[in-house]
Amino acid sequence: MPFDAFVTGAVETSLNTLLKDDAESQRRLGRLRGKVISVTINEFGKTLIFIFSQQIDVLAVYEGEVDCELALNLTVLPELRQQANLTQLIKADKLALEGDIQLAQQFSALLSGLKPDVEEKLSQYTGDIVAHTLVSGLKTGAQRIRQGARRRQRDLAEVITEEWKLAPQALEIAHFADQVDDLKSDVARFEARLDQLLGRR
Numbered sequence: 637m638p639f640d641a642f643v644t645g646a647v648e649t650s651l652n653t654l655l656k657d658d659a660e661s662q663r664r665l666g667r668l669r670g671k672v673i674s675v676t677i678n679e680f681g682k683t684l685i686f687i688f689s690q691q692i693d694v695l696a697v698y699e700g701e702v703d704c705e706l707a708l709n710l711t712v713l714p715e716l717r718q719q720a721n722l723t724q725l726i727k728a729d730k731l732a733l734e735g736d737i738q739l740a741q742q743f744s745a746l747l748s749g750l751k752p753d754v755e756e757k758l759s760q761y762t763g764d765i766v767a768h769t770l771v772s773g774l775k776t777g778a779q780r781i782r783q784g785a786r787r788r789q790r791d792l793a794e795v796i797t798e799e800w801k802l803a804p805q806a807l808e809i810a811h812f813a814d815q816v817d818d819l820k821s822d823v824a825r826f827e828a829r830l831d832q833l834l835g836r837r
Contacts (some may be wrong), residue, residue, distance in 0.1 A: 639698070640696035640697075642684070643682075643684075643696070644684060644694040644695055644696050646691060647684060647694045648692060648694035651692045651694070651750065652691045652692055654750040654751075655691065655692065655750065656822035658749065658750070660749055661749045661750055662784065664742065664745055664746040664749055665690075665691075665692070665746060667742050667821075668688035668739070668742055668743065668746065669688050669689060669690075670689070671688050671703045671704070671739055672685060672686070672687050672688070672698065672700065672701070672702045672703050672704075673685075673686045673702065673703060673704045673705075673706065673739060673740070673743050674686070674698070674702045674706065675702075675706045675707075675708070676706065676707040676708070677709070677710055677713075678707060678708065678709050678710075679706070679709060679710050680710075683695070683696070684696065685698040685702070686690065686699070686743070701737070703734070703735055703736055703739055704734070704736050704737075704739040704740050704743070705732075705733070705734040705735055706731060706732070706733055706740060707731070707732040707733075708725070708730060708731045708732070709730065712725060712730045712731060714779045715730075716731075716743075716744055716747060716749040717744065718744070718745045718748060722737070722740055722741060722744055722781060744761070745783075829831075
């Protein structure tokens with residue numbers, strides 16, 4: 637199976653599985669019915685074509701006309717789920733858009749509504765208690781990893797400023813800024829005094 641067909645198949649199956657059980661997402665899909673949106677991932681130079689009907693078809697190649705074209709980096713993809721971010725992403729040159737921006741917003745709204753209930757799906761195979769324990773454990777583990785990363789970041793910043801003296805501390809920067817302000821004031825007073833003395837002569 638070619639790589640493009642594998643990717644489009646995986647994306648299509650995932651989206652339609654999430655859509656199937658959610659009435660609100662079905663309503664959002666209805667707004668996009670009959671439309672075609674292309675999304676180009678810049679890093680790979682690959683384009684995914686989303687064709688909306690009663691479901692979502694995802695293609696790698698499409699001969700017809702596209703209603704809206706999006707081009708973005710892979711790192712921006714999660715932000716596409718937040719409709720409010722679209723205009724900010726465009727202004728920051730993180731998202732290139734050609735065509736109907738309203739379609740892009742509706743696509744973003746559809747994506748934001750697709751929230752997989754991992755615990756529910758897992759419980760079908762393992763039972764409620766095991767699924768809940770596994771998902772809770774994963775969430776707790778992820779939270780600990782994030783906290784550990786933040787702690788290491790703080791520790792590194794402290795080592796850089798306190799021990800290695802590679803960067804100034806916040807108080808040193810504030811003190812330096814105050815000294816610069818004082819110097820500016822002294823120079824302004826000196827210039828005024830000089831002008832006054834020169835004016836007398």
